Amino acid sequence: METVTTIAELREKLGPLRRAGRSIGFVPTMGYLHEGHLTLVARAKAENAVSVVSIFVNPLQFGANEDLARYPRDLARDQALLEAAGVDFLFAPSVADMYPRPMETVVDVPKLGSELEGAARPGHFAGVATVVTKLFNIVQPDAAYFGEKDYQQVTIIRRMVEDLAQPVRVVPVPTVREADGLACSSRNVYLTPAERAAAVIVPNALDEAARLIRTGVTSISDLEARITAFLRREPLAEPEVVALRHPDTLEAIETVSGPVLLLLFVRFGRTRLLDNRVIDISSETGMEAA
Numbered sequence: 001m002e003t004v005t006t007i008a009e010l011r012e013k014l015g016p017l018r019r020a021g022r023s024i025g026f027v028p029t030m031g032y033l034h035e036g037h038l039t040l041v042a043r044a045k046a047e048n049a050v051s052v053v054s055i056f057v058n059p060l061q062f063g064a065n066e067d068l069a070r071y072p073r074d075l076a077r078d079q080a081l082l083e084a085a086g087v088d089f090l091f092a093p094s095v096a097d098m099y100p101r102p103m104e105t106v107v108d109v110p111k112l113g114s115e116l117e118g119a120a121r122p123g124h125f126a127g128v129a130t131v132v133t134k135l136f137n138i139v140q141p142d143a144a145y146f147g148e149k150d151y152q153q154v155t156i157i158r159r160m161v162e163d164l165a166q167p168v169r170v171v172p173v174p175t176v177r178e179a180d181g182l183a184c185s186s187r188n189v190y191l192t193p194a195e196r197a198a199a200v201i202v203p204n205a206l207d208e209a210a211r212l213i214r215t216g217v218t219s220i221s222d223l224e225a226r227i228t229a230f231l232r233r234e235p236l237a238e239p240e241v242v243a244l245r246h247p248d249t250l251e252a253i254e255t256v257s258g259p260v261l262l263l264l265f266v267r268f269g270r271t272r273l274l275d276n277r278v279i280d281i282s283s284e285t286g287m288e289a290a
């Protein structure tokens with residue numbers, strides 16, 4: 001694996017490979033890698049001739065009071081993991097290389113980006129869309145791999161790619177979980193042991209929602225209230241977003257009449273955990289009694 005730290009050097013390395021017709025698979029990350037990231041990497045490697053992973057903690061997507069400064073970083077450990085995974089190129093640029101002067105240009109998907117996580121983090125998704133567009137322009141991948149854990153993010157990126165005809169195939173990858181069901185996330189390291197133990201309530205709430213829907217609860221407001229109450233049974237959990245939405249458009253719906261997306265943002269202390277599940281009772285087995 002080669003670690004490349006400048007845009008110019010990466011372009012120099014990838015240009016001949018692209019011109020030789022070798023497909024490039026790209027995994028953008030903010031580092032501090034875990035099994036979720038490594039699953040995206042495995043897909044990118046399996047489906048492309050050349051694999052590129054970026055590690056860049058993007059200041060544009062952090063609000064003034066967020067965790068940019070303390071976001072976990074360990075480049076040496078990440079390099080060892082990516083080397084072992086057989087990645088071809090790690091792109092780890094500095095902020096000065098990505099943003100030599102303040103950005104005047106912004107890519108925004110304002111409607112999808114201003115609600116749910118976007119309502120709690122104003123400007124976050126414009127920061128994501130802008131850096132992902134810039135990374136796509138630098139890497140020019142054939143395919144880019146994103147985790148479904150960040151469901152709103154991948155929905156926004158798919159829409160951006162469609163609207164702007166960006167020549168990239170966006171590949172969503174299912175959420176990878178720890179043994180107790182908690183979604184792998186770099187921010188899990190912020191949790192105290194008590195918060196980590198309590199966090200299992202989040203995947204359990206996804207199961208509870210599926211159970212309620214299977215037993216015939218169809219009112220969205222009823223379901224949201226019952227899932228919020230379920231989460232509140234855990235004293236360390238502070239539910240911030242409990243939303244059932246249309247899985248493709250993220251639009252609000254009133255009743256369950258097909259597949260529905262449950263999005264959860266739950267705070268434990270200062271740490272916000274994300275999770276989600278598309279619940280489709282027509283494809284779920286094991287009907288339960290109410």
Ligand SMILES: Nc1ncnc2c1ncn2[C@@H]1O[C@H](COP(=O)(O)OP(=O)(O)OP(=O)(O)O)[C@@H](O)[C@H]1O
Pocket residue numbers: 028029030031035036037039040145146147148149150173174175176177183184185186187188
């Ligand atoms: N558990 C997971 N399963 C699959 N993909 C994941 C998982 N966690 C993160 N990803 C994906 O990895 C990519 C890089 O994400 P990022 O580096 O922000 O990691 P993260 O664990 O989501 O970090 P954070 O804790 O800051 O949310 C994103 O596409 C993200 O959706």
Ligand SMILES: CC(C)(CO)[C@@H](O)C(=O)[O-]
Pocket residue numbers: 028029030056058061128131132150153
């Ligand atoms: C896609 C991304 C790498 C853009 O900075 C980031 O939002 C992330 O890690 O999910």
Ligand code: BAL
Pocket residue numbers: 030061150153
């Ligand atoms: N959603 C992953 C990146 C972030 O939280 O800023």
